[in-house]
Amino acid sequence: MANETEALLLDARGLHKRFNALVVLSGVDFSVHANETVGVVGPNGAGKTTLLSVLVGAHAPTAGEVRFRGADVTALPTAERCRQGLARTHQIPRPFSGMTVFENVLTAAFHGGGQGGDAAYAQAAQALATTGMTSLANRRAETLGLIDRKRLELARALATGPSLLLLDEIGGGLTDAEASELVDVILDLKRGGLAIVWIEHIVHVLLRVAERLVCMDAGRIIADGAPASVMSDPAVIEAYLGGGPG
Amino acid sequence: MKAPAIRIERWTPESRVALALALIVAALLAVGPLLFDANIVDRLTTLFIYVILAVMWNALVGYCGLVSIGQQAFFGLGAYFAVRLADLGFSVYPSLFVAALIVGALSLPLSTIMLRLKGGEFAIGMWVVAELAHLLVNLDTLINGETGTSLIALNAYAIGKRRALTYWCAFAAMAGLLAVVFVLLRGPTGAAIQAIRDNEQAAESIGVRVTRAKRLVFMLSATGAALAGSLWVATAVTFQPRTYFSPQWTAYMIFMALVGGLGTFEGAILGAVVFFLIEAWFGGAGVWYLVGLGAAALVFALALPRGIWGWVEDKTALRLLPVGYRVKLIGEPDVDKGA
Numbered sequence: 001m002a003n004e005t006e007a008l009l010l011d012a013r014g015l016h017k018r019f020n021a022l023v024v025l026s027g028v029d030f031s032v033h034a035n036e037t038v039g040v041v042g043p044n045g046a047g048k049t050t051l052l053s054v055l056v057g058a059h060a061p062t063a064g065e066v067r068f069r070g071a072d073v074t075a076l077p078t079a080e081r082c083r084q085g086l087a088r089t090h091q092i093p094r095p096f097s098g099m100t101v102f103e104n105v106l107t108a109a110f111h112g113g114g115q116g117g118d119a120a121y122a123q124a125a126q127a128l129a130t131t132g133m134t135s136l137a138n139r140r141a142e143t144l145g146l147i148d149r150k151r152l153e154l155a156r157a158l159a160t161g162p163s164l165l166l167l168d169e170i171g172g173g174l175t176d177a178e179a180s181e182l183v184d185v186i187l188d189l190k191r192g193g194l195a196i197v198w199i200e201h202i203v204h205v206l207l208r209v210a211e212r213l214v215c216m217d218a219g220r221i222i223a224d225g226a227p228a229s230v231m232s233d234p235a236v237i238e239a240y241l242g243g244g245p246g
Numbered sequence: 247m248k249a250p251a252i253r254i255e256r257w258t259p260e261s262r263v264a265l266a267l268a269l270i271v272a273a274l275l276a277v278g279p280l281l282f283d284a285n286i287v288d289r290l291t292t293l294f295i296y297v298i299l300a301v302m303w304n305a306l307v308g309y310c311g312l313v314s315i316g317q318q319a320f321f322g323l324g325a326y327f328a329v330r331l332a333d334l335g336f337s338v339y340p341s342l343f344v345a346a347l348i349v350g351a352l353s354l355p356l357s358t359i360m361l362r363l364k365g366g367e368f369a370i371g372m373w374v375v376a377e378l379a380h381l382l383v384n385l386d387t388l389i390n391g392e393t394g395t396s397l398i399a400l401n402a403y404a405i406g407k408r409r410a411l412t413y414w415c416a417f418a419a420m421a422g423l424l425a426v427v428f429v430l431l432r433g434p435t436g437a438a439i440q441a442i443r444d445n446e447q448a449a450e451s452i453g454v455r456v457t458r459a460k461r462l463v464f465m466l467s468a469t470g471a472a473l474a475g476s477l478w479v480a481t482a483v484t485f486q487p488r489t490y491f492s493p494q495w496t497a498y499m500i501f502m503a504l505v506g507g508l509g510t511f512e513g514a515i516l517g518a519v520v521f522f523l524i525e526a527w528f529g530g531a532g533v534w535y536l537v538g539l540g541a542a543a544l545v546f547a548l549a550l551p552r553g554i555w556g557w558v559e560d561k562t563a564l565r566l567l568p569v570g571y572r573v574k575l576i577g578e579p580d581v582d583k584g585a
């Protein structure tokens with residue numbers, strides 16, 4: 001058991017990412033163990049979303065490699081990584097607007113989850129129940145408000161049956177009560193065996209979940225460790241107070 | 247949280263009735279040449295070809311989001327290969343179908359190039375492909391350049407028999423393609439292509455193999471448009487490249503799908519019927535007919551952006567040939583339908 005929780009799920013080494021002249025990641029090493037919950041913070045423009053995009057293969061890194069479950073996946077397309085259990089949500093939600101909420105989630109169960117027929121229906125229904133979206137199942141996704149669109153991002157990622165879930169600011173704009181519900185959902189998922197990486201600006205919410213905290217600034221990881229020590233790290237305080245490039 | 251007991255509804259009572267009616271109509275149409283007079287048989291043949299064009303455009307654009315203004319490439323090539331094969335001595339009616347399969351096969355290598363292009367580049371690129379295909383076909387001396395040629399092999403058949411055979415080929419092609427598209431849309435691939443239409447990157451990030459799905463739809467719509475072209479040459483007999491590689495065919499497809507309801511299965515069929523009726527009533531009005539078509543398309547785009555059937559779907563829960571999924575909570579009434 002100890003061995004299983006220690007297992008290295010994701011391991012990224014020396015990631016660099018440039019968009020033309022703009023250097024967004026400069027030498028990021030980032031790893032996640034099975035069943036670990038990692039919080040990621042950092043000022044606007046620090047490169048958090050870009051890191052996530054490189055991890056899932058939406059952007060190719062300029063240099064560096066990504067290993068998932070021991071295999072080099074740096075050249076593997078996003079869809080294949082998802083089928084292997086690496087799922088992400090989008091900071092700006094990207095619903096399939098012409099489809100219903102259920103169809104959005106079912107598509108994820110079919111393709112990312114590799115399920116068919118009743119098993120796919122069950123997996124999709126479970127993802128909707130987990131995220132509290134069952135009552136919206138037949139709504140066209142284009143009619144959803146921002147909060148529900150974010151919940152749909154989570155539901156869709158869950159329906160792919162991931163072992164590592166990468167969340168990008170799904171808590172923004174929530175009331176305290178809604179944020180508490182979200183925290184409960186995430187803790188439930190962790191109990192279910194998922195490893196979770198959660199990028200979030202609302203630090204006090206994040207701290208209720210994260211066992212480990214990573215702080216990024218200007219394309220680098222400037223602190224990585226126990227949440228309390230990261231939050232009191234002078235470099236982290238400086239990055240927040242001094243402000244990043246964003 | 248445990249998932250509540252749900253049931254997934256795909257066929258509703260109304261849609262079962264609709265399917266039964268559709269099958270009865272299909273059975274009647276299948277023996278059309280035995281029932282109807284020559285004029286009606288000819289007109290129905292034309293309608294079947296329009297349905298094929300509308301359904302193929304709808305699959306490509308309405309469901310997969312791949313806007314192309316060059317589908318006349320496949321229409322023209324389908325007609326060309328039918329003429330070519332017949333000239334080589336192959337039996338003319340099987341050649342109509344073989345021609346479409348050849349075009350379908352050619353669309354595979356074409357797809358590897360064209361599907362790299364996105365949005366407007368793809369749309370315009372397809373128009374360039376159509377122009378190129380037109381030029382290449384003109385290189386075949388059989389065609390006599392823009393003068394064109396005829397499907398003379400058809401002269402071997404008495405006029406009545408020819409009319410009936412062409413009708414049956416068009417009917418079989420339409421029925422077969424409708425069935426293929428319907429089954430495809432109802433399955434996981436149908437979900438994938440709609441996801442691609444709505445957000446390609448999100449589709450990728452939930453595990454959809456985007457290029458594979460797009461290629462399938464691209465090839466299907468190429469094959470279907472080619473079949474429409476080969477059937478058209480069987481009704482028209484003459485093959486003039488300029489007529490067949492004309493953008494007007496794609497314009498017709500756009501009109502039918504937009505008016506009927508882009509991205510709805512029933513809408514494309516309805517749009518073909520509407521177009522067919524408009525043409526039957528106003529087709530003789532020359533240039534004013536074309537002006538009227540354009541104006542009608544504009545009015546529809548503004549007033550009913552989701553077309554006639556899209557409007558019906560928004561206003562009612564009616565689904566005649568459903569490709570989607572509706573969730574019913576067991577033991578509770580209906581889950582919120584939303585607006």
Ligand SMILES: Nc1ncnc2c1ncn2[C@@H]1O[C@H](COP(=O)(O)OP(=O)(O)OP(=O)(O)O)[C@@H](O)[C@H]1O
Nearest residue numbers: 019022024042043044045046047048049050051091
């Ligand atoms: N596709 C892109 N092309 C060019 N520049 C990009 C692209 N994506 C991100 N950037 C730039 O990279 C930098 C880092 O962006 P990123 O979205 O990763 O930051 P972030 O840490 O997620 O910020 P936030 O907290 O605001 O979400 C920004 O300056 C952004 O403008």
Ligand SMILES: [Mg+2]
Nearest residue numbers: 048049050091
């Ligand atoms: Mg971000």
